[in-house]
Amino acid sequence: MTILNFPGTSATNTHANSSSNSTASALQTFLFEDQNVRIALDDKGEPWFVAADVCRILNLQDHKSALRPLEEDERGVKTFLSHGGPQKYSIINESGLYWLIFRSTKPDAKRFRIWVTNEVLPSIRKTGSYSVHNKIPDFTKIPETYEELMFHHQYVVGACIKLQKENEVIKPKALFYDNYKDVKGNHPLRALGKLFHLPPNGLIKQLIEDGFLYRCGKSLMAKQTFVQKKWFETKLVIDYHGRPKTQTVVTPKGVLGLAERYGFMNDSDSNDDYLIN
Numbered sequence: 022m023t024i025l026n027f028p029g030t031s032a033t034n035t036h037a038n039s040s041s042n043s044t045a046s047a048l049q050t051f052l053f054e055d056q057n058v059r060i061a062l063d064d065k066g067e068p069w070f071v072a073a074d075v076c077r078i079l080n081l082q083d084h085k086s087a088l089r090p091l092e093e094d095e096r097g098v099k100t101f102l103s104h105g106g107p108q109k110y111s112i113i114n115e116s117g118l119y120w121l122i123f124r125s126t127k128p129d130a131k132r133f134r135i136w137v138t139n140e141v142l143p144s145i146r147k148t149g150s151y152s153v154h155n156k157i158p159d160f161t162k163i164p165e166t167y168e169e170l171m172f173h174h175q176y177v178v179g180a181c182i183k184l185q186k187e188n189e190v191i192k193p194k195a196l197f198y199d200n201y202k203d204v205k206g207n208h209p210l211r212a213l214g215k216l217f218h219l220p221p222n223g224l225i226k227q228l229i230e231d232g233f234l235y236r237c238g239k240s241l242m243a244k245q246t247f248v249q250k251k252w253f254e255t256k257l258v259i260d261y262h263g264r265p266k267t268q269t270v271v272t273p274k275g276v277l278g279l280a281e282r283y284g285f286m287n288d289s290d291s292n293d294d295y296l297i298n
Contacts, residue, residue: 048101055183072111079125091117207270
């Protein structure tokens with residue numbers, strides 16, 4: 022039966038898969054690109070990784086199933102200090118880590134393996150800790166050692182990836198704003214179809230099916246809920262026979278709401294031709 026001994030803990034009841042309540046020293050946290058990975062060193066200086074962090078990076082959503090094939094000496098349960106006090110964690114050793122990496126089909130898996138083997142493990146075995154976690158490089162100084170150079174590199178790569186992910190979230194919203202920010206006045210329903218670059222009849226049918234509009238005789242009426250939200254207005258107009266009739270129009274607020282609802286964020290050259298003042 023494998024015994025897991027960590028600094029600050031007793032050797033009793035610390036075997037793999039144990040539910041021991043003894044508390045080890047706090048976990049060390051370091052950064053892979055923009056994601057945290059926590060580790061602890063046993064009394065032999067060997068690293069144990071928090072399994073949940075590794076599974077998250079490798080996109081292994083069923084943690085229990087992912088850990089089940091590991092040998093008894095490759096996994097365990099340990100209690101460590103956290104911000105909220107002592108907490109139990111499933112942990113894996115280096116061999117278990119490689120098993121999970123090989124199981125993953127995520128493109129990040131290869132980068133994660135290279136980072137662990139080329140940066141983290143050499144640093145831990147040299148200094149007993151990952152010396153650069155939770156720090157910001159001093160970019161006013163030229164790195165003097167390989168470790169400092171790699172720290173600068175890793176920090177910049179992580180920051181770029183984080184910005185790239187943020188831009189992926191922001192870009193559709195920016196396109197949406199650029200496409201519809203200048204919409205003015207109320208739009209007849211058919212003009213709304215042109216604004217969204219869709220067949221007017223098809224758009225009207227969709228709005229009826231989704232509960233925005235309903236037919237009242239020959240007229241199209243907006244549901245009261247969306248009238249109260251000021252997405253639609255109903256006004257009296259004179260048709261070409263000189264007879265009065267009701268007409269439902271879409272307000273600028275309604276244009277924005279419907280565009281966001283249906284994802285009409287196309288990068289068209291211009292919507293100016295369809296603006297109705």
